[in-house]
Every structure is written in C-alpha cells, then in structure tokens.
Amino acid sequence: MVEQHPVILDSIFHALSDTTRRAMLRDLAEGERSIGELAAPFDMSFAGASKHVKVLEQAGLVQRRIAGRTHYCRLNADRLAEADAWLRYYERFWTRGLDTLEALLRAEDERAGKMGK
Amino acid sequence: MVEQHPVILDSIFHALSDTTRRAMLRDLAEGERSIGELAAPFDMSFAGASKHVKVLEQAGLVQRRIAGRTHYCRLNADRLAEADAWLRYYERFWTRGLDTLEALLRAEDERAGKMGK
DNA sequence: CAAATTTTAAACCAAATGGTTGACTATCCG
DNA sequence: CGGATAGTCAACCATTTGGTTTAAAATTTG
Numbered sequence: 001m002v003e004q005h006p007v008i009l010d011s012i013f014h015a016l017s018d019t020t021r022r023a024m025l026r027d028l029a030e031g032e033r034s035i036g037e038l039a040a041p042f043d044m045s046f047a048g049a050s051k052h053v054k055v056l057e058q059a060g061l062v063q064r065r066i067a068g069r070t071h072y073c074r075l076n077a078d079r080l081a082e083a084d085a086w087l088r089y090y091e092r093f094w095t096r097g098l099d100t101l102e103a104l105l106r107a108e109d110e111r112a113g114k115m116g117k
Numbered sequence: 118m119v120e121q122h123p124v125i126l127d128s129i130f131h132a133l134s135d136t137t138r139r140a141m142l143r144d145l146a147e148g149e150r151s152i153g154e155l156a157a158p159f160d161m162s163f164a165g166a167s168k169h170v171k172v173l174e175q176a177g178l179v180q181r182r183i184a185g186r187t188h189y190c191r192l193n194a195d196r197l198a199e200a201d202a203w204l205r206y207y208e209r210f211w212t213r214g215l216d217t218l219e220a221l222l223r224a225e226d227e228r229a230g231k232m233g234k
Numbered sequence: 235c236a237a238a239t240t241t242t243a244a245a246c247c248a249a250a251t252g253g254t255t256g257a258c259t260a261t262c263c264g
Numbered sequence: 265c266g267g268a269t270a271g272t273c274a275a276c277c278a279t280t281t282g283g284t285t286t287a288a289a290a291t292t293t294g
Contacts, residue, residue: 003136003139003140006136006139007136009133009134009136009139010134010135010136011134012134013130013131013133013134014130014131014134016126016130016134016203017126017127017128017129017130017131017133017134018127019120019123019124019126019127022120022123022126022203023120025207026206029206029207029210075207075210077207077210077211078211080204080207080210080211081211083204084201084204084205084208084211086133086139087197087200087201087204088201089143089146090142090146090192090194090197091201093146093192093194093197094194094195094197094198094201
C-alpha cells in the first residue's frame, strides 16, 4: 500500500501548515477573493501575503483568474479532498468511541487475516 | 469562526507534510514499532530517522514508551482527528457530486442568510 | 568488566521558509 | 498623459528544515 501522489501530498499538507494560509482558505470558502482582499486581515506586507497565496496556488488549493489588474482566487477543494482521503485511512482509530489501543489491536487482527490468505 | 488551536494545527500539518513521516504513520497504524523498526525502510541515517520520529512526537501524533534501551512508538490518532476536523469544514465543497462552483454559490447563500438575521 | 545494541545529542551544512523593502509592470480613471 | 491602484519580482535576512557525522548515554549480553 503505497501513496499515489506523495509529492502532491507534501505540498498540500505544507500549504495547510501555516495559520495565515488556513485563514485565507476559510475566507475563500465564502467566495472568490482578490489578493488584496485575502491580504487585508493580516498584519503583513502585501507582498508577504501574496507569497502565501502563491504557496496555496502551487499546492493546487487555489486557482487564479486575472481580470484586468485584479487577480481573483477561488478555492479548489479537490486538493483538500486528497488530504482528507489520506487522513481517512486512520479514521478507524478515532471513530465510534474506540480507544486507540483497541483500534491498534483491530489493525493487527486485520493484518494477521491478510497474511493468513 | 476562529480556529481553536492554530499552533497545534500548524505542527500537525507540518508533521504530515513529509513523505517519510507519513510512511512512518502508516507503519504505526499496524502496531507499535521501535525507532529502529521505523527507521529500517528508509535510505537514511538512523539519527535522521530519529529526528523524524521526534517531529511526529512533538506534533502529538506519536507517543513514546521506553522499555530498556528500546523506545517503542504508538500512533495517537486523536491528533489526526483534529486535522480531519479542520478539513471537514470544506467537505461540502467536494461531496455529493457538487462541483466546486455550485458549492461556492451555496456558501454564499449561507452567508447571505446569516447576515439577514 | 567489556562488547554490542538502541537511541539521543551536538555540531555542522545546504536548502527552504516566512518575512521585509524597493523597484517594476499593468491597468484603470480623470 | 499622468496619477492612483493591484499585483509581482528580486534581493535580502533570520530561522527552520532535513539531512549528515561523530560522540556519548543507557541497556543488554557474553
């Protein structure tokens, strides 16, 4: 069981590992935003915020549309879904009130089952 | 709507942004592992792998139990659940066959609804 | 005790990160 | 045209990252 797109996951999780960038994504969840609108909430230079947007864009989390002098960004949730898909593998370890130890035992059982085939 | 634990999310997503560390977590999903066992698959110095484990540990994704000279690690999925909870907010943008544009329109509608109250 | 095993710690290195400032490009408007 | 607006780019800086090597600590084993 090998990851399909490790480099892409690297870039997605890296993009998500910064508070400023996660806040920008929240903003984008409410609709299209210009770079200036994305930058406004932060006590940071415009160019600094612009770099954060570029990180999001290069991770594929955001898509850019240029209209005149304004660059509009919109969320690309497909990439978030890839991160979610990676995490989903571990879902059994935290859902349905199982404690982690019990889930680990279950994982070991499953593994033993596979090896037995 | 503000994030509860931004610094913790930073460290979790950062820990997940490296292929080696994600592979270690996959390994740990099958049961407890010593540092040496975690390091074995990688073409990397032992000390290098040990540093990766430390990153996972400091992000709270892994817990360490010391038995003699051997350090055993086990998965702490609660922290993965925190990352998942963050992502879940965006679930509506990729589920149920909605395309992203439609979901964005829906988000804008919801927002308009809130502002109307 | 001495040697082997498991792991950390410290020092070091190159590259990437997150931020700045200043100059530049492009567009819109009067 | 000329000025204001939106944004990028390049250079720079301090810090972090991911990796190495060597030394050292702790434990087990002969």
